[in-house]
Amino acid sequence: MAAKNAAIDEVRAAPLLVLLIFVPVVILTDMALPEAHTLLFALSILAIIPLAALLSRATEAVSSRTGDAIGGLLNATLGNLTELVISLAALQAGQYLLVKASIAGAIVTNTLFMLGGAFLLGGLKHHVQEFNRISARFQASLLFLATVAVLVPSVISSVDHTSALSQKLSLGLAIILIAVYALGMLFSLKTHRELFASAAQAEEEHHAWPIQIAVTVLVIVTLLVAFISEIFVGSVQVAAQNIGMTPAFVGFIVVALVGGAAEMTTAFSAARANRLDLSIGIALGSASQIALFVAPVLVITSYFLGPEPMSLEIWPGAVTMVLIATMAASLLSNGGRGVWYIGVLALAVYAIFGLTLFLLPPASP
Template sequence: MQDVQRKHGPSGLVATAMAELRAAPLLALLVFVPVVILTDIAAPDAHTLLFILSVLAIIPLAALLSRATEAVSARTGDAVGGLLNATLGNLTELVISLAALQAGQYLLVKASIAGAIVTNTLFMLGGSFLLGGLKHHLQEFNRVSARFQASLLFLATVALFVPSLVSRADQGAEMVQALSLGLAVILIAVYAMGMLFSLKTHRELFASVGEAEEHHGGWGMSTSIIILVVVTLFVALISEVFVGSVQAAAEKMGMTPAFVGFIVVALVGAAAEMTAAFSAARANRLDLSVSIALGSASQIALFVAPVLVILSYVIGPEPMSLQFWPGAVAMMFLAMLAAALLSNGGRGAWYVGVLALAVYAIFGLTLFLLPPAAS
């Protein structure tokens, strides 16, 4: 009884907290969570400071989200774990997009959607190959699962390309809006049936490949779920501060609107998923990394984007379409093609990650140097 009290008493909690801090030094940045909330109350017009503080606050929250999700996925399998991580991680993108949608900033919404798809398929997937390959030389993953996610991305790219193609054929805005609404319903239906296919009727095709490293002393299921809920709420709160400051801060820092939405918002929004994917790759669980990266990208394309189109009829100043500018469509198509090629062999090595990261760097450099008027 005394052992239990020592374990769960104040001193035991402090010891546990110190152990977690030693294992993950990024958790020390949690001090910025109350700092950014108090700063937003005291100085709401300090946009550059709020932008920096919100980024610093999201990083440790992402680490906690990663830690809790890994504990859950260890008990549910990589397929369910990847879906869980992608869903929780995409809450940040959804909150950011909802705030921008309500403000009528449709360019930021579309740039963040396109950027999230490209970031997940190139930066997150490439980073996982690189970090995992540097430690384990050669890793294997379930290429059936990867091909399935790449197929969903191909469908989404086609759906996002059609409204842009129709608009260039001098069709009316009403027709493009009606088409976008119909495509949104189709994409959501396809995504729901895809979840049924991968998690229910054909789940044996998505089993993990290879052996993962053993980790001891992980959190229990109940503890992990509580932490997931609490951290997700804080991420949503900090994301609202981020949205309110990102545009003004970006202008002062010399970043174009396209670069902000496509790169900055996408990277910050995917911080939780990246932490989990990179950690899983280092632990020789490349299946989980690929599932998080491609699963998150397909979820944004087939679920988040269509939901935003439907919600724009309710909370937006006017309905939003799925019409993207040609450069965004081209980058999403090339990212989808790269994901299909990278996942085709079922094996990952560090140089494969370098290639994916190089393509992402080319996109980022182009958007950073793009004149504001052209973005």
């Protein structure tokens, strides 16, 4: 009875968990109708969303039991695990355009859609909201560094068209980005942790699962996400053509929204509760994790998992979008106050990007 009540409480706290019914549905559909790519594409999206919510909940529980340093490392590793697993499946299948689009899309989605939505929803309930400007600008600075790292191989490719140079450069940049992110965690969690006190206090208010349950959920859900990601990647090309979308649009918009659904729910709820510090920490923190940790890990992993090494080079339009999103993050975090109309502006920019990708898909780099 207690377990049943606990499960009901979890569903009430995270309504996305109702969608867990689609996990067995998509597995059974893949076994019975493996050629129904459009149906499998839709069902896999509906199945990944609640699994992402469970991963986010379990990651939070594990991190809260370990201490700041290890907890920061776990958040870097597991905080964007859904996007990482989907990208690894696409990497193994050689769909590099989908991988790069999902990386760029996740950065832009977290920076514009999640942050803009938090400002809008929080501002509609509260006239003006305050947040820790230092913490927000720190994350925005990390994003700017990542944008430079993506911009360099894209610019070099226009001068030197050899893939060998781009791959070597990307590998070196990946190592630099991971080192910078590790030092950033040391800075924010150890040497200057007092500057980030507001966000840390907000996170400690959450009730955490017992560590045994959290670890068990992490293992099981990670395996399920990996399995369903293979179904998703296997159906995405045909399904995208049937629906009228390209892999670039799917990676940039769909994968980013699906993978970040759980974090968005938490960020939006926190903003409505006048905890904008937590919302900004989730949005910009997740974006910087993807840019400085997930993307470099994918570059390094491609040497072992993919058909050939992957570079950080992406098409010019995506570089421009990431750069604009980074600039927007700096502008939004500069004042230390949030109002609803700022959210409207950020969401409008995101809508422009989405419409552009849908109508004018870029060619493969």
